[in-house]
Amino acid sequence: MNTPIDNTASFAAKQEMLHLLARQSGRVPFGKIPAILLIAALAWMSAPKAIVAGWACAALAVLMLRWLILSRIDTHFLDRPQTGLNLSVWLSLINGLVMACSLMVFPFIPEVERAVHTLILMGLCTGAIATTAGHLPLFLSYAAPIALPLVIIWGSLATPNQAEWIGPGLAVLIAMFFGLMISLARDTSRLYLRSFQIRSEQSELNSKLQQALNQAEMASHTKTRFLASASHDLRQPIHTLSLFSAALIRRDIDTKSKQIASHMDNAIQALAAQLDTLLDISKLEAGVVDVNIKTIDIHTLLSRLFEEHIQSARQKNLHLGINGLEHLDISTDPILLERIIRNLLSNAIKYTDKGGVDLNFSIEDRRPCIEVIDSGQGIPSEEQAKIFEEFYQLNNPERNRSKGLGLGLAIVKRLTKLIDIDIDLRSSPGKGTRIRLLLPSSSLQSVTHAPREELPQLAWQNIKVLVVDDEADALQAMSTLLQELSCQVSCAHSTQSALKAARVTPPDVLLADVDLNSHEPDLNLIDVFHTQHPSLPIILVGGQADTQPTLGAEATPLIQLQKPVTLETLTQAIRQSLAKV
Structure with a gap:
């Protein structure tokens, strides 16, 4: 019993055969017309001219009729392919019968002309195998007549000038050749149907692959939207906790409570670091990390990273050094480069128990070179290739969470490929590790001679800070921490309320959430404050490191921080912003 799938395949195969007949209909006359004229020429001098002329006209008329019908048969019978094939069989039968009528001149023409006539007819039959793709009803309806x-x-015709066996012999040979043509037609038909089946399967496979690709793209877009949402929504409560924790530590509380607060703060920072790592690797997997090349002063970037990590090094009684710095313009993605170096520094401090870590900068063969060297436990040579794999950690079989997730170096490896940095690792067990980052020579721009700016020591009680955030918890947490620093704090939840607060108490620093959603689509906080307070330093706090604010004016003194913000990062940013004024 035929299944619906078999019926569908048969229907499509018949439609394809009609398409083939329509294409071949325009080519067949180029071979048939010369053959008809040649047969007529062979018999013209020997056979009655009326018979020859009548047959030739009839053959040409049938040929033209067949061409007119078959040239459009695929469009007329697309929904009824079997009816179209039946019509094609009848046309082939008529065509074959008319060609067979040319044999009426056989008694009149000599043996040589008969042989040539026979060769022409058998050649036309052979050609029909190709023009019908071996479809047996079509082929037999033409060739059998x-x-x-x-x-x-040939079996019955007398050949007085030749041996008596030639006629019967040719009859047997023609019969055998006809049988061979039938066999070839069957094989051609099988090959054609198999070819059609393969093309149909390929088309179906391509359709499924396209559907899978569309689904993958939709999943990728969904993942991208999730990551963008997660970067803000997941970091926001941790950011709030981090600020409240830092404020609590600074309060005058008893020693036991201060220890509890310190442990809580360490747990919050560990959670924030693991969240950053997971989001980073997810975005790299999704391919949604954009590269934005800018010109930066490498001195400023490395100095900031050094200041950021010096406290964690001191907590482990480690030396943290920085060497070879000079004010040099480098063309690269500053956010991605900073993330690479931050991961390397954090990793080096984490796995070093005594001695120290050095951050070095140099120029090697016109290529900027950044090195992170530690005196830690070192890495065996057989393990060095594995440490760049996801979730691989050396000497951490118990999966101690204080040692991270094992994703830091995997992120470093992928980010270096994104911004065309060569990374080289050299390490020996017990002697520490050196990781070199070689930037492209094209990234080296020019040397500047601006002296290094020392950040001012601030009288916090004299600093007026305007905090703008539409999330009440985050607003309260940031204002609490700044008040613990003794700053004079004003709060606002929108651009309009921020402008009012600034008129009452002109701030020294504006501290705002980069994802401010104040239902004021026509008011951009940075644009407005640049217009009304052009020299006011602005610190933006964003949900992810690669959030780029819409800047109305590049002259605005601007620093951007990533949630969750630590106390050290916040105070460093305030110092830097006031130093620019």
């Missing part, structure tokens, strides 16, 4: 009369005529 020609081949069978040839067998009979």
Whole structure:
């Protein structure tokens, strides 16, 4: 019993056969017309001219009729392919019978002309295998009316000038050749149907692959949207906790409570670091990390990272050094480069128990070179390739969470590929590790001679800070921490309320959430404050490191921080912003 799938495949195969007949209909006359004219020429001098001319006109008329019908048969019978094939069989039968009528001149023409006539007819039958793709009903309806009369005529026709066996012998040869043509037609038909089946399967496979690709793209877009949302929504409560924790530590509380607060703060910072790592690797997997090349002063970037990590090094009684710094313009993605170096420094401090870590900068063969060297436990040579794999950690079989997730170096490896940095690792067990980052020579821009700016020591009680955030918890947490620093704090939840607060108490620093959603689409906080307070330093706090604010004016003194913000990062940013004024 035929299944619906078999019926569908058969229907499509018949439609394809009609397309083939329509294409071949325009080519067949180029071979048939010369053949008809040649047969007429062979018989013209020997056979009655009325018979020859009548047959030739009839053959040409049938040929033209067949061409007119078949040239459009695929469009007329697309929804009824079997009816179209039946019509094609009848046309082939008529065509074959008319060609067979040319044998009426056989008694009148000499033996040589008969042989040539026979060769022409058998050649046309052979060509029909190709023009019908071996479709047996089509082939037989044309070839059988020609081949069978040839067998009979040659078997019965007397050849007075030749040996008596030649006629019967040719009859047998024609019969055998006709049988061979039938066999070839069957094989051609099988090959054609198999070819059609393969093309149909390929088309179906391509359709499924396209559907899978569309689904993958949709999943990627969904993942991208999730990551963008997670970067803000997951970091926001941790950011709030981090600020409240830092404020609590600074309060005058008893020693036991201060220890509890310190442990809580360490747990919050560990959670924030692991969240950053997971989001980073997820964005790299999703391919949604953009590269934004800018020109930066490498001195400023490395100095900031050094200041950021000096406290964690001191907590482990480690030396943290920085060497070879100079004010040099480098063309790279500053956010991605900073993330690479931050991961390397954090990793080096984490796995070093005594001695120290050095951050070095140099120029090697016109290529900027950044090195992170530690005196830690070192890495065996057989493990060095594995440490760049996801979730691989050396000497941490118990999966101690204080040692991270094992994703830091995997992120470093992928980010270096994004910004065309060569990374080289050299390490020996017990002697520490050196990781070199070689930037492209094209990234080296020019040397500047601006002296290094020392950040001012601030009288916090004199600093007026305007905090703008539409999330009440985050606003309260940031204002609490700044008040613990003794700053004079004003709060606002929108651009309009921030402008009012600034008129009452002109701030020294504006501290705002980069994702401010104040239902004021026509008011951009940075644009407005640049217009009304052009020299006011602005610190933006964003949900992810690569959030780029819409700047109305590049002259605005601007620093951007990533949530969750630590106390050290916040105070460093305030110092830097006031130093720019």
